[in-house]
């Protein structure tokens with residue numbers, strides 16, 4: 391067996407880094423985006439309050455996702471904040487969330503004085519388990535945030551049935567899942583819940599560095615989203631008034647113009663990611679003790695998650711470190727710990743020393759979501775995926791996973 395690079399062997403890929411979302415090699419920024427930026431700069435109008443780019447972006451985005459309205463904002467976290475603010479919880483109300491996501495799915499709930507309640511996830515995907523959600527819906531629950539983790543749609547049809555029955559709202563966090571059909575030929579992620587949140591952060595399928603969008607079919611929710619992103623100002627009336635508590639989360643015209651160009655490239659980005667992922671999956675299928683993500687033609691592969699059998703926490707981290715040393719950057723567990731184990735929630739560190747609204751209301755002990763903990767601590771290894779991986783790149787990733795897996799798991 392070939393010696394692993396972490397043990398001093400020759401890496402599968404040495405001196406030829408894979409395309410990365412942190413560099414031009416792994417992004418689709420080109421002359422179109424350059425022209426868009428110049429177009430805005432030369433117009434002299436950089437604000438979306440009076441400009442045309444963000445207005446056009448929201449129309450184009452809503453049409454692409456299949457929603458009536460889209461509202462632009464400054465980040466994915468801001469998008470979730472807009473959505474939670476549109477839900478308008480009473481202080482101390484509860485919103486159900488999964489424990490495997492970016493913290494941007496969760497802290498907006500606390501910003502609106504509501505309490506995040508963590509539901510466990512499905513073992514094969516890390517997406518919310520509808521049965522776990524059903525068991526947690528109570529008199530104070532106002533919404534569920536379903537994250538489409540790594541680009542695999544969460545079971546939002548079932549979640550929507552549950553939330554409708556309970557008379558509460560479903561927010562989809564689609565930051566990692568652009569153009570993902572929730573079932574073959576069905577609606578896209580972001581068009582099933584009442585609110586769909588997207589991120590344009592550097593690592594996402596398309597990027598403006600930072601930026602966000604929220605979709606909805608409901609004119610009343612759309613108005614609340616717009617007002618919350620714009621200081622409660624009713625622009626449509628022409629009156630200077632501040633009608634509700636709100637912040638300034640507006641997207642600039644520069645960001646909007648770049649986002650429009652990125653949007654045009656999105657279908658090809660998703661198709662290339664899916665093609666590369668299919669080739670990779672074919673190359674590693676059959677390695678004993680390696681689970682691959684279920685794909686019913688719906689996965690859009692933000693990251694490629696691997697499910698590894700038989701490791702403890704140290705072994706999982708070592709597996710990821712070994713892949714990284716072979717030239718394939720990987721993360722063991724995706725997160726260091728489930729979100730509820732982070733200091734902000736557990737201590738909690740919120741408003742001054744009050745711990746509001748969590749202290750005395752929410753307990754976030756170890757063991758809260760055992761399936762999520764098993765994934766983060768013992769089973770999940772993620773490989774960032776990219777539309778610019780060539781066939782050779784994918785072959786190298788197959789070779790690296792085969793080498794590491796054979797040495798550490800299946801030898």
Ligand SMILES: Cc1ncc(COP(=O)(O)O)c(C=O)c1O
Nearest residue numbers: 465466467492494495565589591
């Ligand atoms: C699932 C998910 N939700 C929310 C966010 C927050 O988005 P942003 O970083 O744009 O604030 C991210 C990514 O960063 C994410 O992956």
